[in-house]
Amino acid sequence: MDFSLTDDQQLLVETARQILTNECPPRLLRAHLDDRSEYAPLWQHTRGFAELGRGDCTDLCLFLDELGFVAAPGPFLATTLFAALLEELDADTALRDAVAAGEVTGSVAVAGRSGVWEPNDDLVKSFVLDADAVDHLAVVSATTGTESGVVVTLLPNPGARALRAIETVDTTRRLFEWDTGDEIGAAIPCSSDAWRAFADRAHVMVAAELVGAARRCFTMALAYAKEREQFGRPIGSFQAIQHKLAEMSLVLERATAAVHYAAMTVDARDPDRTRACHVAKAAAGAAARRNLVDSIQIHGGIGYTWEHDLHLFLRRATGTEYLFGASSWHHDRLADLLFG
């Protein structure tokens, strides 16, 4: 059992941090508010990391955490989720290679209108990441025809379909709803094990990104507490602020550790992995909630303004908490496992 980062992982984190700090400043997030194509130059940098999508989940999660920290727009999460599903399906080697090479993007449609990320027979697919801009879409559906009851349909160029953009508070992320009608063609059967493996990996991936966003809120609050003075001293010298930050960092640290553990169980195909991934997403949700609420409080009035950058990360954290199951949904799944 070793939670320390290898030299390669350390290098990955440092490289990612450097590139993302330069290429994804808050300025880009603001430009993206008005023009959703502003992510394109950033994608030219992040696509170079697409190989991580079919590599070790630990490495991928370290990178996703950094992406969350800068609230990067663009199809990286969508594409690596797509890659994860393709790997589990063991389908279309050429496509998998192209995705890993960062040449082709993709996304996965799972949730129906009910907003539950489990195979379902709803003809409307909702909360689909970046559907307008990716090259391929994998649609997961429930069927009565197969052993597992799960099938996947691969469709090219989903942007050409009649998509409906879903507006959320998170202006850094693009979500869509699509009424598939009877457009879905031939489907590939997906075994229960393959679906489970994909879902586990997806949960910890989103958790990793969410922890990154929470960490950004925390980092900004901590820096502000050290620099803002009232009553002749830094507000960070007041115990009420200190104890808030201590609790914020605790929940953040335990979520980070939970993500690392879950990613390791995924890589090891450990029997504990489904549980660990639910824990990771729920803990990340707790970290996000706590840090976004209290980071605003610590900023006082300036944090409540559109002009200050904090709200960009607040939004990212809020939106991501609801992707691939809100914390309460993961608690329910955890309870199912605990209660047998």
Add this chain to the structure above:
Amino acid sequence: MQLNWGDDDERFRAELAAFLDEHAPAEAAAGFDFQGEAGGDGGIVPWLRDWQATLFDHGWMIPGYPPELGGRDCTPAQTLIYLEELARRRIPRASHFPGYAIVAPSLLEYGNEEQRRLVPAAIRGDTIWCIGMSEPNAGSDLAALRTRAERRDDVFVVNGQKVWTSYAMVASKCFCYVRTDPDAAKHRGISLLIVDMDTPGIEVRPLTHITGQADFAEVFFTDVEVPVGNLVGPLNGGWALTQGSLAHERAGLWVDGVARLDQTVRALVDLAKRTGKDTDPGVRRAIAAMDEQASSLRSLGYKGFASFAQGSSAPEHSYMKMASSEAGKASYELGMELLGAYGAVTDAELGEEAGRWVTNFYVSFANTIAGGSSEIQRNIIAQRVLGLPRGV
């Protein structure tokens, strides 16, 4: 990052498991449930005392120490495995902790040759030690302690009072922090003395815990003469020694608290089933949220251990005590809630296991006070981990 332990480590675990299978006392599980409240004289439980000696004799008491100190020179990772395995099997390790956990490492580091000769008996549990730190006016602010020790020829004459001193009623020796220079700044005038508890002038008055158990005491010192040879470390240099504990085990101190939390989660599941609340979505979620905490804290503990093993400072440790003690308290409270009207009932015929939940709830209060309260932990995290400026 690597999920599994190495082969050497798994061999170590197997060896430990074989030892435990053969030697672990039958009473172990019950002792683990009500730790520190298992009954017995002044907190000392006879079978646990024997067990501590058995562990020592087989080199399993402090595995990181050499054989003559009850160990086997194992690695830090193996120490973690050791703590993990004991906790998983719910086997307590010692009948009284001050001797092996505080006195022994401090004497090994700061004691002279004669003082170091006290170490094996402290670890084996043959000598019962108590720790005299807290005083009526010096709790969290330990450096404010006032118990005076004045040099007179070859003795220190000690006058003052200690309080909340665990095991004082049964201890034969006290690790006693005293003020030797009243004019120096408060951290600079403190010294550490070894005081024999049967020295004339010492009076021990037991204090009863909120649970009804008498496990700690007030200790009064009136003109108590302590040989100067009993000074540990430098005169007026005692502050550094207040931080003493098993440094190489510090990275694993969380194991017990987290294991307890895990077990409480399982007990909560059983309780919910017994009380027919297992279909209540609110109850299920609350228990799952507790599991989320237990599980993520375990990961945080391992993460801290990894930084520790690499020799870097591990901020994770600062979080573990506070988080596991606070979560522990909340977990027992949840159990009481599930009991509904019976939450406070201790009547053995009517109450759930004779008030097991409410008793554990009360016992758990000590964990957020003793050894640095949760508030003090938050101060430490804020100032030492997050680098926030000290308040005024």
